[in-house]
Amino acid sequence: MYWQYVLRRVLLTVPTLLIASTLVFMVVRLLPGDPALLIVSDAQDPVLLEATRERLGLNKPLIVQYALWLRQMVGLDMGVSISTGLPVAELIGTRFAVTARIVTIACLVALLLAVPLGLLAAARHNRALDRGVMMASILLLSVPSFWVALLLILLFGVTLRWLPTVGYVSPSEDLLLALKFAVMPVLALCLTVIGQLARMMRSTSLDVLASDYILFARAKGLSEQAVLGRHALPNALAPTLTVAGMIFGALLGGAAVIETIFTIPGIGRLLVDSIYARDYPVIQGSVLLVGFVYIMVNLAVDLLHPLLDPRVEY
């Protein structure tokens, strides 16, 4: 039953991605703008422009272009970038790994802080700690991440000069230096996420703490630590994890602003740059990859539910 569910969900990704790819293919081509023109505009030469369009296959009918692209994808070939000539698979693979690393750390840090904070706030409902956590959460939710990023740069980069503001170092090159470069982007990303997750955790914890089985656990003399840690936490965590999964999936493709401000060569920045350059193969490849990962992350979160809450069955 469980494996049937997993298989069904995995198979469902195929039509989902097919629909997504068709939409993306059509929408980016509906946008005004010509990638060939961006390459040769300085030459002001219509003959060269036409030749470039032909070389890039942009003069073929849309349906033919789509069929060719689909055929490539079936053969696991994402083609080459129009604006750089680099293989798309290599380009988005490298960039996705960078984003995944930063976003994973940011989400883990956010979870590590938001879960106990939300649980504590619920346990201290309507008291100073609860109000403090809620105020901080609302503040973090209200402040855009790019503004936080700029403040962090001003404080830690320009004024204190503790942290680097530009550039990126991979952990495989120098772990310590990579951490140093990751601090500010991770902080900028996780602060907003903490606000969302802490509110979610508090809300679900309040529901759980009002349940009969929590009353029973307290009545039988369990310590508050045991009540919160063993009984309340697993049940309150499941919805928070679902939200965390959605945030994680969204950030994998939506961290472009943070990536741009901190000069991180991630998939979000690549996607934005590709849209500006009308680099169709890169846009299509990136969107498909991000979509696929989003679906898989949410599937993984769904599959975690029965482990946390035995009442959930598939």
Added chain:
Amino acid sequence: MLPETDKAMLWRLLVHRIALCGTFLLAACAEEAPRESTLRVALSADIRTTEPGVLRDSNTDDVLMHIIEPLFSYTENLEVAPLLSSGWQMSDDGRRYDVGLRRGVLFHNEAPLTADIVAWNIQRYLDPETGWICRSLFDGSRGLRLAAVEVTAEDSIRFTLEEPDSSFLHKLANLQCNMGIVHPDSLDADGEWVTPIGTGPFKLDEWRAGEFVEMSRNPEYAPVQSPRDGLAGNRSPQVQTVRWVVVPEPAAARAGLLSGQLDLVTKLQPADLFDLKYASDIRIHRGVSLDWNVLLMQTEGTVLDDIALRRAIAHAVDADTLAEITAGQGSEANPAIIQPTSSFHRSCMKAGHVYDPELARQWLSRSAYAGQPLTLMANKRFPAMFENAIIIQHMLKEAGISTQLEIVEWTTQLDYYARGDFELMSFGYTGRTHPLLSYSVILGSKSDNPMMQWEDPISLAYLADIERGSDDERMVDQLCELHDRMIDQAPLLNLFNAMAIDAHVDSVSGYQTTTFNKPRLWGVAIDAETRTSAR
């Protein structure tokens, strides 16, 4: 109400989590050893390729010009000067150019520069398979036809033109074409591009897409013996390594400069200086560049085919005020398409449309304009184009001309431009080094090429005559005629040349802004001692 022991437990839990994050932060804050011999320069977007003149843009050209070199380059006042060549001799009929090569020049793989290699490069550029963007400048489709390229000696090469062309050397040196000479080993056995093996002052070490381009000093570099001048002259490198860091966000680039993590940021906007001008350890350089801002007016199929309306618009726009507001201190209006510091610029080219709202209204009354709003297109990618549009809209309103702004993304605007599908457009052209090249981007048949802005058979004949001629004085007279005709017909409104604004930290020396608005890193040094104490 929680028991005290549980309170303590919860607090411990919270403190533990915070401590974990704190450890992560502290570990990351450990000091990094400074890399003093490296000059770190901001690059506003990644380069497209390492192959010259094919998938090009301004950033790609900026990086590659330090690695590969053409036969000729430009001095600051836009005169052609030999770079890989030792000089040239033109035949009496103006059809043959004998170009000598400088002796002792080595490629980065230590192979010597020979005429055979130069000829191979020229043939390769002219091969349609290469996809070189300037092929049409030499294949006869736009005038000049390069009939033959022959090796006449080991260090001499002969170019034969079908017809004389006064701009031939300028076309060889053209900045947008980036006709750099590379060693054949830059390509693999199948003819596919691998890496640039040039003769330039720096060698390419690594290009990490989206992150940086790193190049190191070429120890075998054989410089021209004349002083550094524009992009010509002595190009000796003074730093061991240059790292171009991709920093797409201007605010991040400024922060990088202020925090000492970047040494040089180029192509700044006047508004960017707000953060930098009060910093005591930042030096700012400004200079008038070749890039020029214009107001395009579609003369075909729109209400702007009425010359009286175009003249009204031309007299309603105060280009001096525009220059002062948009480009800032030091910028002046320039009604010509030739830059004021160019050796081709003459006083006749200072004549333009005088700002006179009363005169504008008079022309307006003579036109067929009936008060309908004109669409003025601009984008926000290039702040000057956007700001110009806003101010022009206000100036036109003062003269009784109604406009509505249409702000689109740059790629979209370029598409409309290429199709000629606009009424008014706030636009900017990349600098051209020779009047022929400048005029050739605006003057031509709109039906053949919708990117052309000015369709005037007499002016086109002038242009063809200038192309064929070899008498400089006659050419200047013809350029004055061309300028007068352009002002009279007002097919577009030249506004002002953009300012090249660059900033670097105190420890950098020898840097100067050039009229080409390109970072020139040869002759630039960095003082390791000053730099260390500054951090």
